[in-house]
Amino acid sequence: MIEGIIAEAIVQLYRRGLITLSEGNVSVRKDDRIFITPGGLRKDRVRPEDVAEVGLNGKVLRGKPSSEYRLHLEIYRAREDVEAIVHAHPSFAISLSVAGISLEYPILAEAITILGPVPIVPFELPSTEELARHAAEVASHRDCLLLENHGAVTTAGSIDLALAMMETLEHTAEVFWRALLIGRVKLFEREEVSKLLALRRSYGLPPRDWGPEDFLYSIPEY
Numbered sequence: 001m002i003e004g005i006i007a008e009a010i011v012q013l014y015r016r017g018l019i020t021l022s023e024g025n026v027s028v029r030k031d032d033r034i035f036i037t038p039g040g041l042r043k044d045r046v047r048p049e050d051v052a053e054v055g056l057n058g059k060v061l062r063g064k065p066s067s068e069y070r071l072h073l074e075i076y077r078a079r080e081d082v083e084a085i086v087h088a089h090p091s092f093a094i095s096l097s098v099a100g101i102s103l104e105y106p107i108l109a110e111a112i113t114i115l116g117p118v119p120i121v122p123f124e125l126p127s128t129e130e131l132a133r134h135a136a137e138v139a140s141h142r143d144c145l146l147l148e149n150h151g152a153v154t155t156a157g158s159i160d161l162a163l164a165m166m167e168t169l170e171h172t173a174e175v176f177w178r179a180l181l182i183g184r185v186k187l188f189e190r191e192e193v194s195k196l197l198a199l200r201r202s203y204g205l206p207p208r209d210w211g212p213e214d215f216l217y218s219i220p221e222y
């Protein structure tokens, strides 16, 4: 049952430390509507019957959806292939966004293959139309986003993949943060990035428009 899968997903995000008790949301698209986690409830106690339903036209059909439901709707409208969205607040990913450092640097093989380049969407107030619109503009040509001083978004054809991508994103951010702290970061070169992107097919992932030129190859100075 779709509601059960969504409830389980948000509890998993909490247990994994990717959200706090009051933050984050998960949705799945089915035909002309989305199923989304509720607003205002503790994320470790969301039950299937709490999951809300919203039409793609924005009409709330059942329950009390997350205040961030516009973000989900705009991304679904922009991306017909996306069937699931995870929005979390993982510490390392947010820390990088606070420092103005995106995840467009090619540092880990799996991240390059599975996530692609992950840009930062400039800050807008949470739960607003502006945030939803700007995030959807970027999501129209990227699968994963950092929301400046706020959080991260992953989009995929299934909830399992969107969850796995969020975990990979945060793991990558943590590794990058630690390497930046050490002060030496080895980036992959364009040719290696090209080969890593070609692995999408063997991972069963759909092709994407981005290429090696969409990654960044020199670390900013502080």
Ligand SMILES: [Zn+2]
Pocket: 023, 024, 068, 087, 088, 089, 126, 150, 151
């Ligand atoms: Zn948020």
